[in-house]
Amino acid sequence: GNSVTQMEGPVTLSEEAFLTINCTYTATGYPSLFWYVQYPGEGLQLLLKATKADDKGSNKGFEATYRKETTSFHLEKGSVQVSDSAVYFCATSGTYKYIFGTGTRLKVLA
Amino acid sequence: DTAVSQTPKYLVTQMGNDKSIKCEQNLGHDTMYWYKQDSKKFLKIMFSYNNKELIINETVPNRFSPKSPDKAHLNLHINSLELGDSAVYFCASSQEGSYNSPLHFGNGTRLTVT
Numbered sequence: 001g002n003s004v005t006q007m008e009g010p011v012t013l014s015e016e017a018f019l020t021i022n023c024t025y026t027a028t029g030y031p032s033l034f035w036y037v038q039y040p041g042e043g044l045q046l047l048l049k050a051t052k053a054d055d056k057g058s059n060k061g062f063e064a065t066y067r068k069e070t071t072s073f074h075l076e077k078g079s080v081q082v083s084d085s086a087v088y089f090c091a092t093s094g095t096y097k098y099i100f101g102t103g104t105r106l107k108v109l110a
Numbered sequence: 111d112t113a114v115s116q117t118p119k120y121l122v123t124q125m126g127n128d129k130s131i132k133c134e135q136n137l138g139h140d141t142m143y144w145y146k147q148d149s150k151k152f153l154k155i156m157f158s159y160n161n162k163e164l165i166i167n168e169t170v171p172n173r174f175s176p177k178s179p180d181k182a183h184l185n186l187h188i189n190s191l192e193l194g195d196s197a198v199y200f201c202a203s204s205q206e207g208s209y210n211s212p213l214h215f216g217n218g219t220r221l222t223v224t
Contacts, residue, residue, distance in 0.1 A: 103151040
C-alpha cells in the first residue's frame with residue numbers, strides 16, 4: 001500500500017529563515033500528494049496539494065513540487081514567521097484512504 | 111459555517127464506560143472518515159464510509175462501532191472504554207473516492223479515559 005516518510009522534528013528556526021521539510025512517498029498508481037498543517041488544539045487544514053508529477057502546489061508562501069523521479073514532495077518556505085509554528089503533515093491519497101506521515105513540528109522563534 | 115463539525119470537543123470518562131462522538135459535514139461530500147491521533151501526533155485511519163456504506167475498517171477492535179444514518183453524518187460509538195483509547199479522534203470528509211480531493215477535518219474530540 002501507499003506510505004509516506006517525513007523528516008522527524010522538531011525543527012526550530014529563527015524568523016525569516018528558510019524552511020525545508022522533507023517528504024518521500026511510495027505508492028501504486030498515481031496518487032495525489034498533500035501537505036496539511038495542524039495548529040494547537042485544532043484539526044488539520046489543507047496547506048497545498050499536487051495531483052500529478054511535476055505539479056507545484058503553493059499557498060501562503062509555502063511550496064512543494066511533486067517529483068516522481070525522486071518520489072519526493074518536500075515543503076519549502078523562503079521566510080518563516082512565528083505564526084507558522086505548527087505541526088506539518090505530508091499525505092498521499094488512496095482509494096477511500098489517505099496515508100499521513102508522522103508529522104514534523106516547526107517552532108519559529110522571534 | 112463550519113464545514114465538518116464534531117461533538118463533544120472534550121470527553122473525559124472512566125474505563126469500562128460507553129461513549130459516542132458525533133460528526134456532521136455540510137460540504138455535500140459522499141465520503142466520511144474517522145482518524146485516531148495518538149499522543150505523538152501519529153494519524154491512523156480507522157474507518158471510511160461512502161454514501162453510508164462501510165468501505166474501510168482498518169483492523170479496529172469491535173468495541174468501536176461507526177454508524178452513518180445519512181451521508182452527512184458519521185458517528186462513532188465506543189464500548190467498554192480502555193486506557194489505550196485515550197487519543198484525539200478526528201472526523202473528516204472528501205468527495206467520493208477521488209484521488210485529487212483533499213480531506214476536510216473537524217476540530218477533533220480529545221478523549222481521556224481514566
